[in-house]
Amino acid sequence: MAKVVWIVNYYTATPEKVSNPRYLQMAHYFMKGGYKVITFNHTFKGEKIFQRRQYGEYDFVHVKSPCYVGNGLKRMYSIWKFAQTLNNHCKEFEKPDIVLQNIHPPFDYPIVKMTKRLEAKYIAEAWDLWPDNFAVYGLMSRNNPIMKVAYQIEKYYYYAADEIVFTFKGAFDYLKNKGWTTETGGKIDMDHVHYINNGIDLEQFDKDVMAHPRKDADLNDPDTYKIIYLGSINLSNNVKTLIEAAKQLQNIPKYRFIFYGDGAQREQLEQQVKQQEIKNVVFKEKWIPLAECAWIVSQATVNVMNYSKGFAYMGVSAGKLFQYLAAGKPIVCNVKISYDDIITDNNLGVARDLITAEEFVTEIRRIAEQSQELYDEMCKRVRKVATHFDYKVLAKRELELLR
Numbered sequence: 001m002a003k004v005v006w007i008v009n010y011y012t013a014t015p016e017k018v019s020n021p022r023y024l025q026m027a028h029y030f031m032k033g034g035y036k037v038i039t040f041n042h043t044f045k046g047e048k049i050f051q052r053r054q055y056g057e058y059d060f061v062h063v064k065s066p067c068y069v070g071n072g073l074k075r076m077y078s079i080w081k082f083a084q085t086l087n088n089h090c091k092e093f094e095k096p097d098i099v100l101q102n103i104h105p106p107f108d109y110p111i112v113k114m115t116k117r118l119e120a121k122y123i124a125e126a127w128d129l130w131p132d133n134f135a136v137y138g139l140m141s142r143n144n145p146i147m148k149v150a151y152q153i154e155k156y157y158y159y160a161a162d163e164i165v166f167t168f169k170g171a172f173d174y175l176k177n178k179g180w181t182t183e184t185g186g187k188i189d190m191d192h193v194h195y196i197n198n199g200i201d202l203e204q205f206d207k208d209v210m211a212h213p214r215k216d217a218d219l220n221d222p223d224t225y226k227i228i229y230l231g232s233i234n235l236s237n238n239v240k241t242l243i244e245a246a247k248q249l250q251n252i253p254k255y256r257f258i259f260y261g262d263g264a265q266r267e268q269l270e271q272q273v274k275q276q277e278i279k280n281v282v283f284k285e286k287w288i289p290l291a292e293c294a295w296i297v298s299q300a301t302v303n304v305m306n307y308s309k310g311f312a313y314m315g316v317s318a319g320k321l322f323q324y325l326a327a328g329k330p331i332v333c334n335v336k337i338s339y340d341d342i343i344t345d346n347n348l349g350v351a352r353d354l355i356t357a358e359e360f361v362t363e364i365r366r367i368a369e370q371s372q373e374l375y376d377e378m379c380k381r382v383r384k385v386a387t388h389f390d391y392k393v394l395a396k397r398e399l400e401l402l403r
Helices: 022-032 073-092 110-118 132-136 145-160 171-178 202-211 239-248 266-275 290-298 319-327 357-368 372-389 391-402
Strands: 004-008 036-043 050-055 058-064 098-102 121-126 163-166 193-195 225-230 255-260 281-283 302-305 331-333 349-351
Touching (some): 004 022, 022 036, 036 073, 058 073, 073 110, 098 110, 110 121, 110 145, 121 145, 132 145, 145 171, 163 391, 171 193, 202 290, 202 319, 225 239, 239 255, 239 266, 302 319, 319 331, 319 372, 357 372, 372 391
Parallel strands (some): 004 036, 004 098, 121 163, 163 193, 225 255, 225 302, 255 281, 302 331
Antiparallel strands (some): 050 058
């Protein structure tokens, strides 16, 4: 009989709504490798505690979880309730041989307890360093008693795991600095810690480019430099500085700044653009299907990644980075990437702390206005690097952990 893998992630989306397809891709390749895969995610809808649905080849169980708005305590409670509900009812489903959990310490710790009850191999996978991110972004001090408890619970996730996967390379040093590895007095054997970043399905990306062209005057204009931002528009994304850079470039008619995405700051920034009559900034859809993103980012002269300072202190695993790589266009990132700086190491654009609008302007112009020959060579490098992050490559590495 085929071994059963549970992918447990509060945030995993179904194929129609997905923005980061990592677990859909992994599930696809796991199934090709002979495993049966069930994906557990949350839902706010419906009356039943569990709703089992089939989406093509994907077998989902939606776990009813409390609704919330924003990033406050209700969000954390919803994550905990999701985990506790699954822990309480885990024996109602096919027994897993392996549980792959996307972790959010300390809130979904009940899944760790569940894996022990089920006697399943446990793979803990982290895309972010919770709870440490709360300190990095100034929400709480690392010395806060609540944080100290949270760190202890985080440690238990890793101690319980048979394999640990990080999508950012700096986590290796994080574990060592915490004293949690065998070489620093802890229990984590670093031979069981793996760096497998997010990625892209290049074949599907190229199909999507061909399948979803748009009749959009801004994107189809061959005589403009198209600076594209795709993503959340919140305080942490620092989009305001990019708009200030656009304002400084109004005297060069070739520049057009195009924004896709939504967030708490979008309405405020749209009002700013209108009031200040910044004519070279265009806000597009708040949300677009993943398949349609491929053509959009492929039309860019420069694609932009924008964050608050300190965001990339452990590396970067943002899904849009890999869309940008697949698009084969230079990238401007406004933060220094401390580990595995794909952009700088391969000369794909720039990744450094861009604090002011003037710094943004300098880097955008340097890349957009370089000679056509140098620009084309940079584009080829971007696309070549994308091949290292094709999910065909990444899934082979993750499949090895299931065995």
